[in-house]
Amino acid sequence: MAESSSAAPEIEERSLPFFEAAERGVLALQRCQTCGTFLAPVRSRCSSCGGTRIAWAEASGSGRVWSHGRLQRSFLPEHEGKLPLTLVWVELDERVRFASRLAASERAPVRTGDRVSVVFERLADGTPVPVFRRAD
Amino acid sequence: MSTDHPLSSRAAITGLGMTELGRVYGRSATDLAADAVLRALADAGLARSELDGLLINAGISQGVDLSLAQAVGLRDLALQTQMNGYGSSAGQMIGYATLAVAAGLARHVACVFADTPLAPGSRAGQAYGRARAGRRGVASIGPALGFAGPIPYYALHAQRHMDLYGTTQDQLGAVAVSSRAWARKNPLATMREPLDLAGYHASPWIVEPFHILDCCLVSNGAICVIVSAAEQARDLARPPVYVRGFAQAHQLEWDDTAPSLAQRSSAAAFSMAGCKAGDIRTAQIYDCYTFTVIATLEDYGFCKRGEGGAFAASGALGPGGALPTNTGGGMLSAYYMWGMTPVSEAVIQARGDGGERQVDRADLVAVSGNGGIFNYHATLVLSPAAS
Ligand SMILES: [Zn+2]
Numbered sequence: 001m002a003e004s005s006s007a008a009p010e011i012e013e014r015s016l017p018f019f020e021a022a023e024r025g026v027l028a029l030q031r032c033q034t035c036g037t038f039l040a041p042v043r044s045r046c047s048s049c050g051g052t053r054i055a056w057a058e059a060s061g062s063g064r065v066w067s068h069g070r071l072q073r074s075f076l077p078e079h080e081g082k083l084p085l086t087l088v089w090v091e092l093d094e095r096v097r098f099a100s101r102l103a104a105s106e107r108a109p110v111r112t113g114d115r116v117s118v119v120f121e122r123l124a125d126g127t128p129v130p131v132f133r134r135a136d
Numbered sequence: 137m138s139t140d141h142p143l144s145s146r147a148a149i150t151g152l153g154m155t156e157l158g159r160v161y162g163r164s165a166t167d168l169a170a171d172a173v174l175r176a177l178a179d180a181g182l183a184r185s186e187l188d189g190l191l192i193n194a195g196i197s198q199g200v201d202l203s204l205a206q207a208v209g210l211r212d213l214a215l216q217t218q219m220n221g222y223g224s225s226a227g228q229m230i231g232y233a234t235l236a237v238a239a240g241l242a243r244h245v246a247c248v249f250a251d252t253p254l255a256p257g258s259r260a261g262q263a264y265g266r267a268r269a270g271r272r273g274v275a276s277i278g279p280a281l282g283f284a285g286p287i288p289y290y291a292l293h294a295q296r297h298m299d300l301y302g303t304t305q306d307q308l309g310a311v312a313v314s315s316r317a318w319a320r321k322n323p324l325a326t327m328r329e330p331l332d333l334a335g336y337h338a339s340p341w342i343v344e345p346f347h348i349l350d351c352c353l354v355s356n357g358a359i360c361v362i363v364s365a366a367e368q369a370r371d372l373a374r375p376p377v378y379v380r381g382f383a384q385a386h387q388l389e390w391d392d393t394a395p396s397l398a399q400r401s402s403a404a405a406f407s408m409a410g411c412k413a414g415d416i417r418t419a420q421i422y423d424c425y426t427f428t429v430i431a432t433l434e435d436y437g438f439c440k441r442g443e444g445g446a447f448a449a450s451g452a453l454g455p456g457g458a459l460p461t462n463t464g465g466g467m468l469s470a471y472y473m474w475g476m477t478p479v480s481e482a483v484i485q486a487r488g489d490g491g492e493r494q495v496d497r498a499d500l501v502a503v504s505g506n507g508g509i510f511n512y513h514a515t516l517v518l519s520p521a522a523s
Contacts, residue, residue: 015273
């Protein structure tokens with residue numbers, strides 16, 4: 001896992017399974033046990049059927065670039081000296097959208113519709129976070 | 137162009153009150169809001185005692201609340217509440233006020249927005265960057281990776297449109313340039329220096345494809361409109377601006393295959409007004425970003441899907457164009473009072489008070505309001521003539 005300096009997400013209790021899976025290099029998403037809908041970010045009720053039987057499930061980690069952009073200015077001091085960064089909004093195959101960025105190792109530009117898959121990087125405080133690279 | 141909708145033209149905007157707008161320091165949001173309400177009452181020729189409704193939208197700084205009634209000296213209100221639908225709030229307030237006066241619950245309802253996000257020495261975007269930083273857990277990953285505040289999300293919406301439809305940077309720039317051309321004719325506008333495409337391209341990047349000139353201003357100030365029952369409106373000091381149509385649409389999670397909020401909201405408002413997009417003579421579009429204008433032009437039916445950029449670049453939006461749009465300079469160049477920016481300019485144009493920037497035929501004005509990341513939408517159709 002490459003290190004990337006950034007502001008740390010505050011980890012709330014409900015999100016712990018996500019970060020525990022991320023430690024193992026796995027992208028976990030909540031899934032409604034009643035209707036099968038994947039949910040994001042973290043919910044106590046299914047946004048599709050209203051069900052409350054929700055469990056964490058392993059996601060494919062694959063999806064398409066819904067869109068992308070280049071961050072040239074940030075309000076976070078942690079980003080200074082690292083700009084520009086390529087932001088990506090990925091629509092995972094589970095039909096969940098994820099606001100993230102390209103992995104530090106990715107050099108080539110992406111376009112809307114490109115296939116991508118998840119990898120994990122660590123923030124400065126060690127928190128593992130999902131970022132994306134072009135799928136092979 | 138006719139309608140038999142029972143709510144069309146049942147109310148009119150009869151008063152408009154605007155404070156100083158922009159880097160206005162040393163005054164609280166409540167103080168500014170009270171000032172705007174009193175100015176709107178004076179504009180309408182109404183006494184304080186005649187105002188029986190008050191709807192308040194506090195903006196990002198949340199500096200005004202129900203205590204406003206005391207600050208204004210309102211003692212006998214039949215209707216009062218605080219509302220928030222972000223950029224759609226102004227259109228929503230006017231819609232609810234119309235319902236209230238049509239139902240006889242009140243006769244004159246003040247709808248007021250006030251905000252003081254700017255402090256001396258602060259960067260304009262700071263108030264909005266902070267507002268979204270307080271998320272926790274999985275929801276905080278996006279902000280930690282650079283999705284801080286609304287700009288990245290809108291920039292990526294714009295980039296998607298560019299990738300799908302071939303919209304260009306010059307076309308985004310055309311929106312900024314046309315807004316500035318209008319702002320130069322508006323004494324209340326903050327940004328009045330000339331701007332051409334070269335100047336647009338030279339402005340710093342924030343999140344590509346957005347330069348800083350793709351992003352709206354941040355302003356302190358307050359704007360109030362008085363919505364009166366149509367029967368009361370005719371005898372007041374200023375010509376009434378009738379609420380021909382109004383609608384809202386909201387959705388926190390959107391679906392690319394479904395009609396957008398702006399499509400749904402405008403279709404409902406145009407239907408109430410008994411008009412089509414082609415009947416609209418001037419548009420006041422919520423321009424939090426240049427791209428929002430392009431998206432809304434398409435969604436409202438002023439041009440075809442994917443052609444909003446070309447429409448803007450054709451000069452249609454600027455002075456002398458086919459659809460004069462954001463004729464006061466909008467939020468990009470004039471002032472940022474959430475949905476009250478397009479509403480106030482619509483009232484000025486419908487009254488014929490535009491002076492140097494008055495458009496020829498402001499007989500049917502479309503007004504849009506957009507909040508969140510395309511999550512909340514409101515549409516108004518305003519006119520100096522009742523339907
Ligand atoms: Zn479900």
